[in-house]
Amino acid sequence: MTRYILKRLIGLIPVLFGISLLVFTLTRVIPADPALLLLGERATPEARDLLREKLGLNEPLFLNPGAVLETGNPFRLLDAQYFQFIGNALRGDLGQSFFTQIDVVDGLARRFPATFELTITAILFALIVGIPAGVIAALNRGRALDTVLMFGALSGVSFPVFWLAIILIYIFTVNLGWLPSIGRLDVSIRGFEPLTGMYVLDGLLRGRPDVSWNAFKHLILPGIALGTIPLAIVVRMTRSSMLDVLGQDYVRTARAKGLMRRVVVNKHALRNALLPVVTVVGLSFGSLLSGAILTETVFTWPGIGKWVYDAIQARDYPIIQGGVMFVAVIFVLVNLLVDLSYALIDPRIQYG
Amino acid sequence: MTTTTPDLNKKTKSEGRSLAQDATRRFFRHPTGLLGLGIVGFFIIASLLAPVLAPYDASRDRNLRLRLTPPSWSLPQAERDRLGLTMWSLPFGADQQGRDLFVRVWHGGRISLRVGLIAVAFASVTGVLLGLLAGYSGGWIDTLVVWLVDILLAFPGILLAIAIVAILGPNLTNALIAIAITQIPIYVRITRSVVLSLRESEYVQAAQALGSRGPRVVFSHIFPNSLSPIIVQLTLSVGVAILDVAALGFLGLGAQPPAPEWGAMIKAGYDKFLQAPYMSIFPGIAIFLSVVGFNLLGDAVRDVLDPRLKS
Numbered sequence: 270m271t272r273y274i275l276k277r278l279i280g281l282i283p284v285l286f287g288i289s290l291l292v293f294t295l296t297r298v299i300p301a302d303p304a305l306l307l308l309g310e311r312a313t314p315e316a317r318d319l320l321r322e323k324l325g326l327n328e329p330l331f332l333n334p335g336a337v338l339e340t341g342n343p344f345r346l347l348d349a350q351y352f353q354f355i356g357n358a359l360r361g362d363l364g365q366s367f368f369t370q371i372d373v374v375d376g377l378a379r380r381f382p383a384t385f386e387l388t389i390t391a392i393l394f395a396l397i398v399g400i401p402a403g404v405i406a407a408l409n410r411g412r413a414l415d416t417v418l419m420f421g422a423l424s425g426v427s428f429p430v431f432w433l434a435i436i437l438i439y440i441f442t443v444n445l446g447w448l449p450s451i452g453r454l455d456v457s458i459r460g461f462e463p464l465t466g467m468y469v470l471d472g473l474l475r476g477r478p479d480v481s482w483n484a485f486k487h488l489i490l491p492g493i494a495l496g497t498i499p500l501a502i503v504v505r506m507t508r509s510s511m512l513d514v515l516g517q518d519y520v521r522t523a524r525a526k527g528l529m530r531r532v533v534v535n536k537h538a539l540r541n542a543l544l545p546v547v548t549v550v551g552l553s554f555g556s557l558l559s560g561a562i563l564t565e566t567v568f569t570w571p572g573i574g575k576w577v578y579d580a581i582q583a584r585d586y587p588i589i590q591g592g593v594m595f596v597a598v599i600f601v602l603v604n605l606l607v608d609l610s611y612a613l614i615d616p617r618i619q620y621g
Numbered sequence: 622m623t624t625t626t627p628d629l630n631k632k633t634k635s636e637g638r639s640l641a642q643d644a645t646r647r648f649f650r651h652p653t654g655l656l657g658l659g660i661v662g663f664f665i666i667a668s669l670l671a672p673v674l675a676p677y678d679a680s681r682d683r684n685l686r687l688r689l690t691p692p693s694w695s696l697p698q699a700e701r702d703r704l705g706l707t708m709w710s711l712p713f714g715a716d717q718q719g720r721d722l723f724v725r726v727w728h729g730g731r732i733s734l735r736v737g738l739i740a741v742a743f744a745s746v747t748g749v750l751l752g753l754l755a756g757y758s759g760g761w762i763d764t765l766v767v768w769l770v771d772i773l774l775a776f777p778g779i780l781l782a783i784a785i786v787a788i789l790g791p792n793l794t795n796a797l798i799a800i801a802i803t804q805i806p807i808y809v810r811i812t813r814s815v816v817l818s819l820r821e822s823e824y825v826q827a828a829q830a831l832g833s834r835g836p837r838v839v840f841s842h843i844f845p846n847s848l849s850p851i852i853v854q855l856t857l858s859v860g861v862a863i864l865d866v867a868a869l870g871f872l873g874l875g876a877q878p879p880a881p882e883w884g885a886m887i888k889a890g891y892d893k894f895l896q897a898p899y900m901s902i903f904p905g906i907a908i909f910l911s912v913v914g915f916n917l918l919g920d921a922v923r924d925v926l927d928p929r930l931k932s
Contacts, residue, residue, distance in 0.1 A: 287772035295788050423920070427860065427912040429867050429884070432905035435891055439898050555777030562783065563868055567891070578872065581787045593784045597775045 273612065277605055284601055292594045293354050296586055297330060307367055328353070363591035368583060373591035377573060382466025383453060384565070384572030388557045390492035392550055395499035400546065403507025404539060410512065418504060425501025430560055434494035434567040441490060449487050451569045458483055491568040495560055499553045506549045510542040517541075544614065551607035555600030640849075640926075647925045654921020660914030668730040677728050677881075687711065687719040689897050713903040716886075717893055722900065725881035726907050732882045733911065736793065737862035740801040745855055747801075748808020749847075755809065756816025757839050766813075770806040779803070779865050786874040793882070796875040800865045804858055811854055815847035849926035856919035860912040867908050883908050 308317055331351045337343055357363070363373040406418040442450040449455065453468055461480050464471045469488065472481030514520060515538055523533045561574035569575065573592055580588035648654055671677070686704070693701060693711040701707065713722035755766035773781065782799035789795045819825055820843070828842050869875035870884025871891075878885065883904040890901030 283768055284771050284775055287768060288775050291772055292784070295784060298788065423916055424909070424913060427864075427909055427916055429864055429871070429887070429905060429908050431868065431871050431884075431891075432887055432901065432908065435887070435894065435901050436905070439894070443895065443898075559776075559778040559780035559783075562780075563871065566872070577783075581783070581872065581874065584787075586788070589784065589787050593776070593780060596777065596780055600777045601775050 270613075274609060277609065281601060281605060285598065288594060288597045288601070289355055289358065290351070292590055292597075293351050296590045297350070358594070363594070364587040366580075366588050367585045373587050376576060376588065377591060377595050379466070380571060380573045380576050382463075383570060384558065384561050384574060386467040386469065387488065387491055387495060387561060387565070387570060387572060388554065390488045391496035391557055392499060392554070394492050394496035395503045396546075396550065399500045399503030400507050400539075400543070403504045403546075404511055404534065406504065406508040407511035407515065408534065415508075419508070422501040422504040425497045425504075428497060430494055430497065431563045431567050433497055434491070434564055437490045437494055438567070448490050450490050453484060453487050453571065454480065455483055455487075491564050491570055494567070495557060495564040498560065499550060499557065502549055502553060503546055506546050507542065510545045511538060514538045514542045544611070548607055548611055551610075552604060554603045555596070558596045558599065644925045648921060651921045651925060653917050654925065657914050657917025657919075657921055660910060661918055664730055664734060664911045664914065667727060668734050671728050671731055675724050675727060677724050682720060682724070684715070684719040684721075687715040689717055689893070690715040690719070691897070692899055714897070714899045716889060716897070716900055722886075722903055725886060726883070726903050729881045729883045729886060729904060729907065730911065732793070732876055732880065733863045733866050733908070736797050736800070736866045737859045740797050740862045740866075741804060741855060741858045743797075743801040744804035744858070745808050745851065748805040749812045749844075749851060751805070752809040752812025752847075753816055753839050753844060756813040757820065757835065757843065763813075766809060770809050773802070773806045776803070779868055782865060782869060783872065783874065786869060791869075791874040791877065793876045793880070796866060796869045799869070800862050803865070804862065807854060807858070808851065811850050812847050815850065816843055819843050819846055853919060853923045853926060856915055856922050860915035860919065863908060863912050863915070 308320060328350050331349050361374050363377075365372055366376070402418055402421075406415045409415045438450040441448045454461070458480055461472075461477060462475065464474050468484035469481045472478060472484060520533060520537050523537045524530070528537075558573070561570075561572060562578055563574070564570065565572045565574035566578045573595070577589060577592040579585075580592070690696075690704060690706075690711060692714045693706045694708055696704075696706070711721060711723065713726060716722055716725070751766050755763040776784070782796070782803050785799035785802065786795045789799075816839075825838060825842055828838050833842070866875055866882070867884030867887070870882040870886075871888045873885075873888065876882030876885055878889075886904040887901040890897060890899075890904070893900055
């Protein structure tokens with residue numbers, strides 16, 4: 270098993286290398302000159318050149334054969350922008366915002382808990398609603414209820430997330446006034462020091478249940494909006510996985526020996542049917558992070574997605590670059606974890 | 622993944638019926654598939670006819686007197702008379718510039734469908750060719766293609782498209798390119814896996830033994846057998862592409878005003894949301910219906926082309 274994990278970790282290296290190469294290349298094909306963006310139209314060419322020099326933009330992009338010929342040192346071949354970018358990234362430095370000078374890694378770290386809390390809410394929503402719905406659909410296979418649930422699941426992947434978010438706000442905030450739809454906490458909440466940055470948890474840790482409750486209410490609408498697509502996937506997956514398991518011999522045996530239907534469904538079938546469901550949910554974590562750009566924008570949720578959206582509007586390239594790279598790396602790592610845990614849980618899977 | 626029907630006896634009885642004929646017969650007995658086909662057909666025909674039935678110039682056709690008018694059927698008679706409207710003359714209302722939202726949603730279908738279809742066509746041709754190349758040649762070409770695909774797949778969902786357009790500059794062409802790029806990997810994967818499973822099969826070896834060279838083996842023997850999973854994916858991809866176009870439009874990264882793009886219209890409505898919720902409701906319904914249509918169609922095509930999945 271250790272060998273398998275090691276092998277998978279080493280297998281990650283080319284992909285991570287590729288991600289960095291792609292992100293770097295993208296930011297270097299910007300049609301606009303960063304120096305022009307930063308200094309404005311009226312800056313003198315000399316000032317711009319000075320800034321370009323300072324930002325290292327005058328260095329060669331990928332390889333620096335000139336430096337090798339000059340110094341005779343073959344290692345100077347890597348004395349180029351891309352390798353500086355990698356070196357900095359490995360030291361946890363993704364640059365600063367063009368306009369506010371905020372450190373990108375700092376900014377991401379500060380906003381990640383908000384996005385994480387929202388993502389977890391969406392996943393929990395998808396599981397709590399989706400698994401029972403999938404089981405019900407499987408048990409009523411071919412009947413009207415099954416058709417309705419399956420059509421609901423199909424609709425779930427056909428909505429634009431941001432549109433659903435707007436409709437939810439219109440119904441539950443504007444018309445009914447039941448739930449808040451802006452930010453993470455009411456402005457009336459005072460004297461609260463976050464700890465982990467996940468407010469529901471922090472409220473409990475700090476002995477402030479009122480904060481937890483308030484934070485939870487703020488999570489409901491964005492959580493549902495973000496959770497719709499995974500919900501639809503969970504329903505479909507649970508249904509097909511249950512149908513698969515219900516046809517197995519051991520389920521028939523369990524029924525034949527006179528066990529109650531409820532026991533057979535819950536104990537024998539569902540437990541075995543859940544493994545693929547959990548995998549699918551784990552694999553959807555990354556799409557949720559990228560879906561958060563849309564959801565957080567609509568709900569003014571101060572997470573990574575909203576930050577990247579604002580950076581897009583302001584053309585603040587270092588933030589866009591850092592945010593995109595961060596999400597991609599997290600996505601790759603989570604996928605690996607899901608794979609590994611799958612191999613760990615299910616002894617039938619051969620690894621090597 | 623082969624496309625032969627498992628029940629060989631049955632197949633010989635109905636001699637002379639090709640897979641396509643077989644699939645068509647099955648498709649016409651598939652109620653939700655027919656519904657999907659109907660919806661998709663409706664959107665395509667409506668889009669084609671839009672310039673004929675409702676000529677529209679997004680930058681000119683407006684009536685400032687009708688600014689932010691709710692759907693005409695929801696207004697009291699007196700109000701309609703005052704504005705000079707009939708019951709159905711402004712069925713989706715008018716936006717902040719007094720533009721008829723019904724006409725805009727109608728013409729918006731042209732943008733979404735066109736971008737969706739072109740992006741998917743581009744992605745599938747590129748992806749299939751890469752998949753055939755990688756699967757058949759193996760070696761370092763295969764390693765390189767798989768590596769590229771893995772990199773693209775590391776950017777979940779619409780993230781890469783957002784990054785590409787945010788950097789290349791927001792417009793519809795860049796959005797199309799970006800969406801196409803995000804869709805390439807799935808076609809490479811599907812095609813490559815079919816090629817790998819068929820490369821060593823007896824009939825391919827037989828073709829090679831008879832002297833067929835690489836391209837001929839790939840295109841006349843392997844490619845036809847990878848068609849059905851690709852066709853299924855094509856239908857489903859269009860739905861995803863339509864959603865992506867809308868998402869980019871909503872983020873201000875797709876079609877630019879005054880183009881009547883659905884996502885951008887929802888965004889405009891979102892900004893005016895307390896006064897005029899209908900501005901975002903109708904374009905959203907249009908997106909939803911068209912995507913449901915493609916998804917129903919895709920599911921049905923899967924059932925029809927792969928009888929083994931049907932239990």
